[in-house]
Amino acid sequence: MTLPDSARVEPEQAEPTTVDELAPLYRQMLAIRRMEEAAAKAYSQGKIGGFLHLIIGQEAVCVGSIATLKPEDYVVATYREHGHAYAKGIAARPIMAELYGKKTGLVKGLGGSMHLFDKATNFLGGHGIVGGHVPLAAGAAFASKYRGDGRVTVCYFGDGAATIGGFAEGLALAALWKLPIVLICENNQYSMGTPLYRSLAVEDVSLRALAHGMARDRFDGDDVIRVKRRIAEAVERARTTGEPSLVEIVTYRFRGHSMSDPGLYRTKDEVEEWRRRDPLNRARERLIEVGITAAALDALEADVKAEIEDAVRFAEESPAADAYLPYVTKGAQ
Amino acid sequence: MAVISYREALNQAMREEMERDQDVFVMGEEVGHYNGAYKVTQGLLQRFSERRVVDTPIAEMGFAGIGVGAAMVGLRPIVEFMTWNFSLVAIDQIVNSAAKMFQMSGGQFNIPIVFRGPSGPAVQVGSQHSQALESWYAHVPGLAVALPSTAYDAKGLLKTAIRDDNPVVFMEGETLYGTTGEVPEAEYLIPFGQGDIKRAGADITLVAWSRMVHVCLDAAKVLADDGIDCEVVDPRTLRPLDVPIIVDSVRKTGRCVIAEVGWPSAGFGAEIAYQVQRHCLDALDAPVERVCSDDVPMPYAKNLEDEVQPQVADVVAAVRRALYLDA
Numbered sequence A: 001m002t003l004p005d006s007a008r009v010e011p012e013q014a015e016p017t018t019v020d021e022l023a024p025l026y027r028q029m030l031a032i033r034r035m036e037e038a039a040a041k042a043y044s045q046g047k048i049g050g051f052l053h054l055i056i057g058q059e060a061v062c063v064g065s066i067a068t069l070k071p072e073d074y075v076v077a078t079y080r081e082h083g084h085a086y087a088k089g090i091a092a093r094p095i096m097a098e099l100y101g102k103k104t105g106l107v108k109g110l111g112g113s114m115h116l117f118d119k120a121t122n123f124l125g126g127h128g129i130v131g132g133h134v135p136l137a138a139g140a141a142f143a144s145k146y147r148g149d150g151r152v153t154v155c156y157f158g159d160g161a162a163t164i165g166g167f168a169e170g171l172a173l174a175a176l177w178k179l180p181i182v183l184i185c186e187n188n189q190y191s192m193g194t195p196l197y198r199s200l201a202v203e204d205v206s207l208r209a210l211a212h213g214m215a216r217d218r219f220d221g222d223d224v225i226r227v228k229r230r231i232a233e234a235v236e237r238a239r240t241t242g243e244p245s246l247v248e249i250v251t252y253r254f255r256g257h258s259m260s261d262p263g264l265y266r267t268k269d270e271v272e273e274w275r276r277r278d279p280l281n282r283a284r285e286r287l288i289e290v291g292i293t294a295a296a297l298d299a300l301e302a303d304v305k306a307e308i309e310d311a312v313r314f315a316e317e318s319p320a321a322d323a324y325l326p327y328v329t330k331g332a333q
Numbered sequence B: 001m002a003v004i005s006y007r008e009a010l011n012q013a014m015r016e017e018m019e020r021d022q023d024v025f026v027m028g029e030e031v032g033h034y035n036g037a038y039k040v041t042q043g044l045l046q047r048f049s050e051r052r053v054v055d056t057p058i059a060e061m062g063f064a065g066i067g068v069g070a071a072m073v074g075l076r077p078i079v080e081f082m083t084w085n086f087s088l089v090a091i092d093q094i095v096n097s098a099a100k101m102f103q104m105s106g107g108q109f110n111i112p113i114v115f116r117g118p119s120g121p122a123v124q125v126g127s128q129h130s131q132a133l134e135s136w137y138a139h140v141p142g143l144a145v146a147l148p149s150t151a152y153d154a155k156g157l158l159k160t161a162i163r164d165d166n167p168v169v170f171m172e173g174e175t176l177y178g179t180t181g182e183v184p185e186a187e188y189l190i191p192f193g194q195g196d197i198k199r200a201g202a203d204i205t206l207v208a209w210s211r212m213v214h215v216c217l218d219a220a221k222v223l224a225d226d227g228i229d230c231e232v233v234d235p236r237t238l239r240p241l242d243v244p245i246i247v248d249s250v251r252k253t254g255r256c257v258i259a260e261v262g263w264p265s266a267g268f269g270a271e272i273a274y275q276v277q278r279h280c281l282d283a284l285d286a287p288v289e290r291v292c293s294d295d296v297p298m299p300y301a302k303n304l305e306d307e308v309q310p311q312v313a314d315v316v317a318a319v320r321r322a323l324y325l326d327a
């Protein structure tokens, strides 16, 4: 099997950890995996419509990085954001109900899968235009600097966004104005059907930081603890010095770009190879290594199962969305 | 005549024009190896190679501008936007470069480029992926704006667009790709600025383009049961606009409903309403009616999405208002 260049980050040892540290992170990753599997099922039954972009295979990235944040910190994400929303502290119930387009959904059925927002947890979206959200994230960081409130903004985007103006300009301004932001490139090696080598002349996105005198990092996203440790450095930098960072995490999505994409541009071997490195399985194996009891692991998994089943039931039983926003007028006809 | 899909008609138009003229090439996200996000460019890469079917990264401003620059020096690009929603990232190149170059250069530089892709609301994809932007582009001098409603129109208009020496905004109905219609085997072109009567009728004129043509045809069927005979006029291009075909129809029927899926404020329907009152005031038996989407970004939930967009029942109601049938 040949991997694209980008996949060749140096293999690293799993980071030392403890049951106390890892168990809650594993629980989140598992809940995200199960929530998305439930969403995929509902989509194939026609209960969820539109586009549904699953993050399955990349869970360690959002869970490990958001674990470094405080509740008041901001998170800005793309349309592939169910995991980020959950990791930021939004419950499975309103997320699932939103995917179903229900009144009880996180944004009342108005946003759908691609547009989750939650002011209470400082989750600023859910954005559908590739790269368009990077300046928005820089704007939140700008506000933190302006107010001196000590908050950090974390912004996620894909490798595909590295070619678009919104990213280039957001990066330039964040660097110029020294904004407290961590820009995280979730490099899953494909933008839709286009592999990295056909979209970037230099596949290492983190190198863009050099042109702006910005701190950078790049590593493999298969170990949730590694993600947490390395992102913590960037978050700390933002928090204490107010300086931005660009961090690239190499990862892989197991499914197609969205539910309507069978992903035929990838070989079975390639997908299999990455499945063997599944960060969820790794976290589970690691938990056992560091000494979780079988009973505790079973309890955790049963708890997640119940949580997701409850969320699906809640979404199914909730009433349909009933109104768009009241300030909107019907317009002059 | 062969019955083919709207998608296949567009594909044929590009294939034939690429065969005819070596300077015509296609460029955009996923147009080559992936065969097009909506499969409109299916098979073109195999036929014409990577030199003429160019996959781009996600860089709308960049590749739209590259298209305009290439057109300045003699190529004839067909630039696909994965959807017109993403053209907003490139609108500066379309409006400030492509549309103005001919005038600005004292007539030295033509820009023979086609910007094309799916447009109009889709199904449950939310506010950022579901909108009708034709009124934006129709506002700009220097652009032609075409919106085919049938497979026949799609092929004939796209061939004209590719041969046009000026920039064309070519908006395909995202929900029309799978619809089918008769398309002749022999070559044909449909000139811009020439509308089409999609249904002849005596009592009232319905003006609509793209998907709304089909909504109006369905409304006409419903109304026919009540003995109301609708004429459905499809201008096919908003710029240039076939004002005479609309005026002639309204002068014949004395009533007019304009149905568009865009928003009401500054929507293109307002321009048509102006033309109708300007040229038909003495022939009008009722005020011109407009049917539009509600003035709101598109909600995700299916029921709300339907509520927001003009449906057959909305057109029927507008026709009845114009006929003073409901007091």
Ligand SMILES: Cc1ncc(C[n+]2csc(CCOP(=O)(O)OP(=O)(O)O)c2C)c(N)n1
Pocket: A080, A128, A129, A130, A157, A158, A159, A160, A161, A162, A186, A188, A190, A191, A192, A257, B029, B058, B060, B082, B086, B089
């Ligand atoms: C400006 C713009 N162009 C095109 C699209 C269509 N599109 C949606 S996702 C996507 C691929 C993005 O890939 P990447 O940034 O690597 O993120 P990933 O989906 O892999 O997480 C494309 C082309 C879009 N949403 N916005």
